[in-house]
Amino acid sequence: MLKAPVNRIIPFSNVDGPGNRTSIFFQGCPFNCLFCHNPETIKMCVSCGKCVETCPVKALSFDEQGKVVWDETKCVQCDSCIKVCPNCSSPKIRWLSVPEVMTQLKRSLPYIDGITTSGGECTQYNEFLIELFAEVKKLGKSCLIDSNGSFDFESDPRVLEVSDGVMLDVKAYEKKWNDYLISFDRSLILKNLEYLLKVNKLYEVRTLIFPDRDRENEETVRHVAEMIGDKCFYKIIRYRPFGVRENYLPVLGEFTTEEEYANRYVELARSLGAAKAYLV
Numbered sequence: 001m002l003k004a005p006v007n008r009i010i011p012f013s014n015v016d017g018p019g020n021r022t023s024i025f026f027q028g029c030p031f032n033c034l035f036c037h038n039p040e041t042i043k044m045c046v047s048c049g050k051c052v053e054t055c056p057v058k059a060l061s062f063d064e065q066g067k068v069v070w071d072e073t074k075c076v077q078c079d080s081c082i083k084v085c086p087n088c089s090s091p092k093i094r095w096l097s098v099p100e101v102m103t104q105l106k107r108s109l110p111y112i113d114g115i116t117t118s119g120g121e122c123t124q125y126n127e128f129l130i131e132l133f134a135e136v137k138k139l140g141k142s143c144l145i146d147s148n149g150s151f152d153f154e155s156d157p158r159v160l161e162v163s164d165g166v167m168l169d170v171k172a173y174e175k176k177w178n179d180y181l182i183s184f185d186r187s188l189i190l191k192n193l194e195y196l197l198k199v200n201k202l203y204e205v206r207t208l209i210f211p212d213r214d215r216e217n218e219e220t221v222r223h224v225a226e227m228i229g230d231k232c233f234y235k236i237i238r239y240r241p242f243g244v245r246e247n248y249l250p251v252l253g254e255f256t257t258e259e260e261y262a263n264r265y266v267e268l269a270r271s272l273g274a275a276k277a278y279l280v
Ligand code: SF4
Pocket: 044, 045, 046, 047, 048, 049, 050, 051, 052, 068, 081, 084, 085, 086, 087, 089, 090, 091
């Protein structure tokens, strides 16, 4: 049976799309963004064992094949394992099937408008999403994909057919700034932006605003705003240092982007036709 690595499920969220939603975070991401706020979702565990010895309640151990396994019933969620992991990973992963995820959703389903799949990068598990969304749709709930744009939606649009839209990160337009920030070619992200708009499956675009990066911020906001107009939401996000890996803080800055500074870009986006631009 098809299974995917689930990092966590948040039963109720009001920041992952419209209304009240259950957010499902998958493990693994092809990007390595300097500013990632949950870097423990980037890579798969390689069972190096470093975290096993640090767990204060012995919730981590090796199985017979030498793989690190997590005992959820013993875990006290201290996150010591995540802090010591040298691999941007987490041992607290569950490989779940679609019926198992549906069982987890059962309690929140009566109170939610839909689900949002996130990560990591959820589109790495495209086949799983197709199956999961089909089940959720049967219950009359909506399905949104939170994506970094690394999946080519045009070459395989099946997941879009069973979803209500995509919340797409466009982190940087300028090539050098993009490569520096995310270590992944931006061409596919920009192609997805264009394609999702064309097929009317773009729910929202998100851009992070960094302090003192006037030119880079402006180029990204200008490009996105001119493309999307009022067709979807444009979430302008202030950079915040919380959760960022310590070795990247001196590079990116340890200060949250000032509200007044970030608001300049909301105004810019609106002046270019992105009427649904807003700041968070
Ligand atoms: S979670 Fe990290 S530290 Fe723990 S075994 Fe896996 S790779 Fe090693």
